[in-house]
Amino acid sequence: MKNLYLPITVDHIARVEGKGGVEIVVGDEGVKEVKLNIIEGPRFFEAITVGKKLDEALAVYPRICSFCSAAHKLTAVEAAEKAIGFTPREEIQALREVLYIGDMIESHALHLYLLVLPDYLGYSNPLKMVNEYKKEIGIALDLKNLGSWMMDELGARAIHQENVVLGGFGKLPDKATLETMKKRLQEALPKAEYTFELFSKLEQYGEVEGPIIHMAVKPRGDVYGIYGDYIKVSDGFEFPVEDYKKHIVEKVVEHSFAKHSFYKGEKPFMVGALPRLVNNAETLYGRARELYESHRDLLRPTNPFANNLAQALELVYFTERAIDLIDEALAKWPIAPRDRVEVKDGFGVSATEAPRGIVTYALEVKDGRVAYADIITPTAYNFAMMEVHVRMMAEKHYNDDPERLKYLTEMVVRAYDPCISCSVHVARL
């Protein structure tokens, strides 16, 4: 069939992590085709780690994605520990979650201020905002610095944290450092709240309003957080993380090095901050709970742009939560950094909440080596849904100036905060 118009394409979407593009084909009857082209090369993470020593594979997995390297490290380590039959002590678990929250704070602050906000304020680059938006850039840097410092102290580094090992940590910060961390988190709270106020005033485009299936990990102990043993779907269904393959299928699509995921065989779904809130808001507490109650109309489960505001709400929540977790650890001080682990054969699955949604690791360990690895990243879960929303935006605006259409569709993609390199690990079929 002949098209009347040239395809409208963004070859390389800016201000996201990784390389992807949008391609929209318009025909006589409107929008014919919408594709998110994922052009980042494949990296075969599952294939290259099979047969490798477990600790070496665990050092490589975080390299799937820098924005969520702590998420990858901690999820891979949990899957490995489940496989070998080891459960970390509560205080170690609490400190691992503080490290994970460092990633959450840094990632949300970077995404909101440096990747999303420039669109709303009419800048092509966040660095250009420095003079006119001193306060906002200052807050962005403060929150980002706090998150990366937490990862430096607990993970040895803000990107690719080698300090997390089977059985615990290589080394723990001293008590005074944890007390300073608590103080810095307390000082960050008003900045997190300012971020929420700021993002509550931004437009959420009605063009993409519609039903969404939300998926999130059901938090352990019924306290809003990162770890869990069940996946919760917004249609009311719940399943153990081990059963992820029964309910989610992955398909290779021709225009992408990353696969697409579907629930119940064919349904696109969303993961991320908004799905966490939609499914688990009743487990929030503190100031975040109050903000959630007073802004429910803006945190709409039907609009992907609400994901930005949901992240801002999480900045408030996780800042408070980290303080409580540090208190929990301090109550048990002094803490031994690691337990002796015996690497036995076994199979383990872990699903946790990375900044941009569920990340799943399934690892089989045999003779101290990885015998099987399957990894699904949040962005891979999200792609199919993202394409639906880009299409909705395109259908409303395909007659507009192509530059405006590009701008709006890029904003849809950015609202998902996609980690494109992270999606290109690609899971084994």
Place this chain on the structure above:
Amino acid sequence: MEGKVRIGFYALTSCYGCQLQLAMMDEILQLLPHAEIVCWFMLERDSYEDEPVDIAFIEGSVSTEEEVELVKKIRENAKIVVAVGSCAVHGGVQSWEKDKSLEELWKTVYGDGKVKFEPKMAEPVENYIKVDYRIYGCPPEKKDFLYALGTFLVGSWPEDIDYPVCVECRLKGHPCVLIEKGEPCLGPITRAGCDARCPGFGVACIGCRGAIGYDVAWFDSLAKTFKEKGLTKEDILQRMKMFNAHNPKLEEMVEKIFQGVEE
């Protein structure tokens, strides 16, 4: 360099960690009055991959046929080309199984699925174009960027580090992970510059800055220590391949380490 320096940051296939490390540096704000960012997709919507620049920073490994063309284009347009990070310098962790065929890896992960782009086995940028300078690490340290940028801006040339992580580790006074714990620490053969970050946390070095390209005295005593701790030649070789798979001297180096040591 006179006037505003035109800078481009280009991404090939990677985790984007090198760019993130750079984006996380508050110091980058001090650079802005002196630099014009021509291309940096991670932060700049108005980015252009085919404009002339003074300095081109390239991160990521060459992993598609499209990226082969891209690096050639960048080289043509740049006065100085800097390979940034383990992927661009050494091919990255995605090169760990570089001796397997692409078809085999593809089949394991994608099955019979086909994609319209042309994938290839990951390679360092240097396999395709001349690289003028390298910033090592996975990710590089912030001071690596400051040192490189600073020296370029004053019209000078950054120097390579020619001593191993062990030197920094001894200076810091950390307990030796290899000798005291018997762990396969690659500190003795890995390029320094990280202040012995991982051994400082009691974790064995995985060699993310790559092997030093020089013979040092450590090699001679290492063989004995590795052997005494029960580490085999094969294990050390595999471990070194994580970040060094494309190093042409790899086997030779491991051979030298284990020279005269009976397995």
